Amino acid sequence: MKSSLKRTIHFIIKHNTIIIFLLMLVLSALASNAFFTPNNLANLIRQVAPVGIISMGMLLVILTGGIDLSVGSIVAMIGVLCALFTQSMSLPLAIVASLLAGIVVGSISGYLVSVQKMAPFIATLALMTIVRGLGFIFSKGAPVMVADSASALTDFGSGSLLGIPNPAIILFLVFGITAVLLKYNIYGRILIAIGSNEEAVRLSGIKVPVYKFSVYAIIGGLAAISGMIGTARTGVGSPNIGIGLELDVIAAVVIGGTSLMGGKGSALNTFLGVLILGMIGNIMNLMDIASYSQQVIKGLIIILAVLLQRFQEK
Amino acid sequence: MDMLHDQLVNRVELSNISKSFGGVAALKDVTLKALPGEIHALMGENGAGKSTLMKILSGAHQKDGGRIAIDGEEVHIKNTHDSKKLGIGIIYQEFSLVPELSVAENVFLNRLSEHGVWMKWNSLKKEAAELIQSIGFNINPSAKVANLSIAQQQIVEIAKALSEKVKVLILDEPSAVLGPNEVQKLFDILLKLKKEGVTIIYISHHLSEIFQIADRVTVLKDGKSSESLNVAETDRDAIIKLMLGRSLDAMFPPRKPVIGNEVLRVEHIQSDKVKDVSLTVKAGEVLGIAGLVGSGRTEVVRAIFAADKKQKGSVFLHGRKVRLRNPHQAVEKGIGMVPEDRKQQGVILSLSIKQNISLANLAGVTGKLGFIRSNKESAHVQQLIKKLLIKTQHEDIPAGQLSGGNQQKVVLAKWFNRDCHVIIIDEPTRGVDVGAKTEIYNLINELAGRGVAILVISSETAELMGICDRILVMRDGQVHGELEKHEFTEEHILRYAIGADRQPLSTN
Structure with missing residues (x-):
C-alpha cells in the first residue's frame, strides 16, 4: 500500500509537466464550454505560436547554460524591418532579409558570449535595449504598414491549412526539428554535454565556442520568424510589441522542466510548457478574469513547476 | 607511552567505524585512539580512507556504524558545527579559504558575526596578526589571501583552526605544499601545541616526517586500520608493508x-x-x-x-x-588527455557512460548530417566497456553512479576510442x-x-x-x-x- 503510494508520487513528480498540462486541460474544459471548440483551440495555438517558436531556441540556449533576453526586442525590430522591406523589395527577398537580420543580431550575442566570454545575461541584456532602440529608430516611433504589393504576407498570417492556423504549422515544424535534433543528432547531445560540464567537453576536443555561438544565431533567426508572423497577422510592424516576451519564453521553458543551469531539458516538455502558459491566458479570457490575476496565477504555476522538479532531483 | 596509555583517558577514540558510499565500503571497522598531547600519524595510500575517516570526525561525513568518544564520553557528531563545539579543528588538503578576502577576515571567518553586525577592523587585524605571530610567522593581516603563496595560505589555514580553542587538530597532508624550511616551522608549531596538550592527528605519506614528529602511527589500507604502532619501536619497512599489504x-x-x-x-x-x-x-x-x-x-x-x-x-x-x-x-x-580533476574535467557525471565515451570521437558514431548511428555506437561502447573492464550493468547508466576507478576507466576509454x-x-x-x-x-x-x-x-x-x-x-x-x-x-x-x-x- 505504502509502496504503491510512493510509486504514484514518484510518477507524478517524474511526469509533472504532462500532468500539469492534462490538469489544465480538464480544468479548462470544466471552466468554460467554449474551451473545446475548434475556433478557440485554433485561436489558442495561433496565440502561443510566437512564444512557442522562440521557446525552442531558448531551450537550446538554456541547455548550454545560457540565456537570451533580447528576443522580445528582436521580434519588434524584425516586425518593423519586415514591413519596411516589403515597401522596397519583393516579398521573398524581404522575408530572407528579415530572417538574416535576426540571425545577425543573435550572432552578435553569440560572439559576445562565446568569443568574448561575456556573461549571457549581460550580453543579451545589452542587446535587448540596443535592438529595442533600433526598432524605434527604423520605424521613427510609429507602426509601419505592410505594402499593398505584399498582401500574400498578410494572407499567410491570417490563413490556415486544414483548419490549422499557418503560424501554428510553423510552430509544429520548429518543434519537430528541435525534438529530432535533441534526440537523434550529435548537435543536441553536444549542447546538453556543454551545459552539463563545459570544461570536460572542451578537453574532449570539441569546439565549444562554435556550439555556443550557434544557439544564439538560431534563437535570433527564430525570433525573426516570430516577428514576421506578428507583422503578417496584423499587417503592421510595430516597435513596441514583444515587451516582456522573453520572460514568457523563459517561463515556458522552465515550466517544461528545463534546468536553468543547463544540461537538462526536452523539446516535448518545453512545448507543453508553452501550451500550459497559453491555456492559462486563454481560459481566463474565456472566463473574463482580469489580466492582473492571470499574471499572479502564471507566477504561481512557475513556482509549482520548479518545486516539483526539485523533488525530482532528490 | 604504552604504560601511560593504560592510565590516561583517550582524548579521541574512534572505535569500529564503518562508512560506505553508494554501496562501496570506504571504511571497515576502523579503530584509532589518541591521548591528549599525542601526535598521531595516520598513513595509507590515496584512497585508503584517511580523509574519509577524518571527515567523519570533523562532521563533514556521517559514520554508518561504530562509536566516537571524546575524553571518554561518547559523542554524536552530526555536522561540522558539532565537531567545532567539541574542540575539533581540521585543516583540509584543499584549503577552505576565501581567496578574495583578507587574511584577518579568513582567520575569523566562522566568528565574524560574534561581535555584532559591524566589522571592527582594527581589533580584527590586531588579533589575526597576534595569532599568526604566536605560531612563529609574519603575514600582513590586510593582505588578500589570493595574493599569498601556497605556504602562507597554509599558515592562515592553521591560524584559522587555532582561532577557536581546539583540543584535537587534524592536518590532512599539510606538508604536501610546503618547502623543507616551512615544514620545519610547521613542526615547531605542532610541538608547541603538543606541549599544550592538544591532540594532533597528522595525515601524511612522507615516512621521514612521521619518524621526525609522530608518537604513534596507524595505517589504513583498503578502508581497514592496522594496530597503532609506537614510532620509536618501529621502522620504515614495517610501515611500508602495512601500507601496501603486498x-x-x-x-x-x-x-x-x-x-x-x-x-x-x-x-x-x-x-x-x-x-x-x-x-x-x-x-x-x-x-x-x-x-x-x-x-x-x-x-x-x-x-x-x-x-x-x-x-x-x-x-x-x-x-x-x-x-x-x-x-x-x-x-x-x-593527442589525448586524461585530466587531473576527474569530476570537474574528465567525466560528465549526469551523462551516460556511452555518451561520455563517444564524446572524444563523435565522428565515429555519426552518419549523414550528424545523426547518431545508435546501434553502431552501442556496439562500439559495449566493446570498450568489456575491454577496459568497466564494471556496469549497462552503457546508458549515468557515469556519476560509477566508482572512482570505473569513472577513470571511462575517461581512458574516450581516448582508447580514438587513434591517439x-x-x-x-x-x-x-x-x-x-x-x-x-x-x-x-x-x-x-x-x-x-x-x-x-x-x-x-x-x-x-x-x-x-x-x-x-x-x-x-x-x-x-x-x-x-x-x-x-x-x-x-x-x-x-x-x-x-x-x-x-x-x-x-x-x-
Missing part, C-alpha cells in the same frame, strides 16, 4: 618496453606557471613527471594539450612542428581503489605496447616508479632532474622535487 612488484604489472622513434617533442614552453620546459617522449615510452603540488607539472601538460594558453615554445609531433591553439586542434593531431599518438594522463589513479589501479596500469601498458607515447603525472612516487620508463622531476615550473629507470628511488625523486639537490636533506 610487495610493490605485485601491484605493478611487468613491463617490457619497446621504444621507437620520437613522437612528441616540446621545446622551451612557457605559460603562467611554467618557466621553460623541454621534453621528448618516444613511441611506446611511458614518461613520468614528478613534482610537488604547485610545481607546474599539470600546467606543463595543459600547455602541451593547449588547454591553457602557452606564452612561448613549440610542440613537435613526429618531428614536425605543430601549432596547437586549443584542445580541439590537439585532439585532431592525435600521444596520451597524457594526469593522476591516473587518484581516488581509485587498489584493484582498479592495477587494471589501469595494465591499460597504460597496453597503450604503450601499441606504440602510443605516454606522459604520466602522479603525486604517488611509487606509482611513477612502477609504471614509467623515465621520470622528469619538476620544481618551480622547471625540470630539475631526469631519472632513468635504474636511478629510480623515492629519495632521489624527493630530493629534486623539494630542491634538496642544492641543500642537504634533513637526516632521519
Whole structure:
C-alpha cells in the first residue's frame, strides 16, 4: 500500500509537466464550454505560436547554460524591418532579409558570449535595449504598414491549412526539428554535454565556442520568424510589441522542466510548457478574469513547476 | 607511552567505524585512539580512507556504524558545527579559504558575526596578526589571501583552526605544499601545541616526517586500520608493508618496453606557471613527471594539450612542428588527455557512460548530417566497456553512479576510442581503489605496447616508479632532474622535487 503510494508520487513528480498540462486541460474544459471548440483551440495555438517558436531556441540556449533576453526586442525590430522591406523589395527577398537580420543580431550575442566570454545575461541584456532602440529608430516611433504589393504576407498570417492556423504549422515544424535534433543528432547531445560540464567537453576536443555561438544565431533567426508572423497577422510592424516576451519564453521553458543551469531539458516538455502558459491566458479570457490575476496565477504555476522538479532531483 | 596509555583517558577514540558510499565500503571497522598531547600519524595510500575517516570526525561525513568518544564520553557528531563545539579543528588538503578576502577576515571567518553586525577592523587585524605571530610567522593581516603563496595560505589555514580553542587538530597532508624550511616551522608549531596538550592527528605519506614528529602511527589500507604502532619501536619497512599489504612488484604489472622513434617533442614552453620546459617522449615510452603540488607539472601538460594558453615554445609531433591553439586542434593531431580533476574535467557525471565515451570521437558514431548511428555506437561502447573492464550493468547508466576507478576507466576509454599518438594522463589513479589501479596500469601498458607515447603525472612516487620508463622531476615550473629507470628511488625523486639537490636533506 505504502509502496504503491510512493510509486504514484514518484510518477507524478517524474511526469509533472504532462500532468500539469492534462490538469489544465480538464480544468479548462470544466471552466468554460467554449474551451473545446475548434475556433478557440485554433485561436489558442495561433496565440502561443510566437512564444512557442522562440521557446525552442531558448531551450537550446538554456541547455548550454545560457540565456537570451533580447528576443522580445528582436521580434519588434524584425516586425518593423519586415514591413519596411516589403515597401522596397519583393516579398521573398524581404522575408530572407528579415530572417538574416535576426540571425545577425543573435550572432552578435553569440560572439559576445562565446568569443568574448561575456556573461549571457549581460550580453543579451545589452542587446535587448540596443535592438529595442533600433526598432524605434527604423520605424521613427510609429507602426509601419505592410505594402499593398505584399498582401500574400498578410494572407499567410491570417490563413490556415486544414483548419490549422499557418503560424501554428510553423510552430509544429520548429518543434519537430528541435525534438529530432535533441534526440537523434550529435548537435543536441553536444549542447546538453556543454551545459552539463563545459570544461570536460572542451578537453574532449570539441569546439565549444562554435556550439555556443550557434544557439544564439538560431534563437535570433527564430525570433525573426516570430516577428514576421506578428507583422503578417496584423499587417503592421510595430516597435513596441514583444515587451516582456522573453520572460514568457523563459517561463515556458522552465515550466517544461528545463534546468536553468543547463544540461537538462526536452523539446516535448518545453512545448507543453508553452501550451500550459497559453491555456492559462486563454481560459481566463474565456472566463473574463482580469489580466492582473492571470499574471499572479502564471507566477504561481512557475513556482509549482520548479518545486516539483526539485523533488525530482532528490 | 604504552604504560601511560593504560592510565590516561583517550582524548579521541574512534572505535569500529564503518562508512560506505553508494554501496562501496570506504571504511571497515576502523579503530584509532589518541591521548591528549599525542601526535598521531595516520598513513595509507590515496584512497585508503584517511580523509574519509577524518571527515567523519570533523562532521563533514556521517559514520554508518561504530562509536566516537571524546575524553571518554561518547559523542554524536552530526555536522561540522558539532565537531567545532567539541574542540575539533581540521585543516583540509584543499584549503577552505576565501581567496578574495583578507587574511584577518579568513582567520575569523566562522566568528565574524560574534561581535555584532559591524566589522571592527582594527581589533580584527590586531588579533589575526597576534595569532599568526604566536605560531612563529609574519603575514600582513590586510593582505588578500589570493595574493599569498601556497605556504602562507597554509599558515592562515592553521591560524584559522587555532582561532577557536581546539583540543584535537587534524592536518590532512599539510606538508604536501610546503618547502623543507616551512615544514620545519610547521613542526615547531605542532610541538608547541603538543606541549599544550592538544591532540594532533597528522595525515601524511612522507615516512621521514612521521619518524621526525609522530608518537604513534596507524595505517589504513583498503578502508581497514592496522594496530597503532609506537614510532620509536618501529621502522620504515614495517610501515611500508602495512601500507601496501603486498610487495610493490605485485601491484605493478611487468613491463617490457619497446621504444621507437620520437613522437612528441616540446621545446622551451612557457605559460603562467611554467618557466621553460623541454621534453621528448618516444613511441611506446611511458614518461613520468614528478613534482610537488604547485610545481607546474599539470600546467606543463595543459600547455602541451593547449588547454591553457602557452606564452612561448613549440610542440613537435613526429618531428614536425605543430601549432596547437586549443584542445580541439590537439585532439585532431592525435593527442589525448586524461585530466587531473576527474569530476570537474574528465567525466560528465549526469551523462551516460556511452555518451561520455563517444564524446572524444563523435565522428565515429555519426552518419549523414550528424545523426547518431545508435546501434553502431552501442556496439562500439559495449566493446570498450568489456575491454577496459568497466564494471556496469549497462552503457546508458549515468557515469556519476560509477566508482572512482570505473569513472577513470571511462575517461581512458574516450581516448582508447580514438587513434591517439600521444596520451597524457594526469593522476591516473587518484581516488581509485587498489584493484582498479592495477587494471589501469595494465591499460597504460597496453597503450604503450601499441606504440602510443605516454606522459604520466602522479603525486604517488611509487606509482611513477612502477609504471614509467623515465621520470622528469619538476620544481618551480622547471625540470630539475631526469631519472632513468635504474636511478629510480623515492629519495632521489624527493630530493629534486623539494630542491634538496642544492641543500642537504634533513637526516632521519
